[in-house]
Amino acid sequence: MSAAQAKGTALGTGASSALGAIYADRLTRRGYELVLVARDRKRLTALADRLQAETGRSATSAGFPPGSMSRKLTPGQVRRIAGFIEEHLDEPIRLDALGKVVGLSRSHFARSFKRTFGEPPHAYLIRRRVARACRLMAASNVPLAAIAQACGFADQAHFCRRFRQRTGQSPMVWRRELSNRQDRFEKSR
Numbered sequence: 789m790s791a792a793q794a795k796g797t798a799l800g801t802g803a804s805s806a807l808g809a810i811y812a813d814r815l816t817r818r819g820y821e822l823v824l825v826a827r828d829r830k831r832l833t834a835l836a837d838r839l840q841a842e843t844g845r846s847a848t849s850a851g852f853p854p855g856s857m858s859r860k861l862t863p864g865q866v867r868r869i870a871g872f873i874e875e876h877l878d879e880p881i882r883l884d885a886l887g888k889v890v891g892l893s894r895s896h897f898a899r900s901f902k903r904t905f906g907e908p909p910h911a912y913l914i915r916r917r918v919a920r921a922c923r924l925m926a927a928s929n930v931p932l933a934a935i936a937q938a939c940g941f942a943d944q945a946h947f948c949r950r951f952r953q954r955t956g957q958s959p960m961v962w963r964r965e966l967s968n969r970q971d972r973f974e975k976s977r
Contacts, residue, residue, distance in 0.1 A: 860904040865890040869901070873913060877920055878940045883909060917941060918954045925963045932959050 861869065872889045873881065886909060887897035901909045917939045924935045936947030951959045 859900055861890065861900050866904060873916055876940075877913075877917060878938055880940065881913060914950050915954065918951055921947065921951060921959065922962070925959060926966055935959075 868889050869886060872886065883894050883898060886901070887894045890897065892900065898909060901912070905912050907915075921935050921939045924930060924938060925932075930938075932947065933944040936944045939947065941947035941950065948958055951962070955962060957965075
């Protein structure tokens, strides 16, 4: 039986049949022979219904393969990524490099990362850099330019702009307020 015949006879009607037709066309273009049995049709229908329930859109308009909404990084991949980012925080980190750490393509990694962490890789990276800058500013009186470089920002202006976006105040004001809080705490003892 050819893929076109299988597509026409093995699939039912509704959203799941449209989804099945999409996959049949994709598989046929790649040279696969497609033969669906009743069990496969039930699985496709269930997946299409679940996708529609989770996204509020039909399977054909969503544009995602069934089950792709649940593809997150594994706990081991999360540990490797978090460790890699912390180790290389003072360097420029490219999306390609992060994908290689866990063995995923750039685009697949970016989607999986966002599903796992709830934010894109760049936003996570900036958040970690600002957190490190806060620790460095609290622990020392090192100039902001040196802290910016140690945290992987391009320059002090870039650091100040990102810091203000994340905290709502400039690094100098944040550091001054931290110093004032510490002074008040020590005087109250």
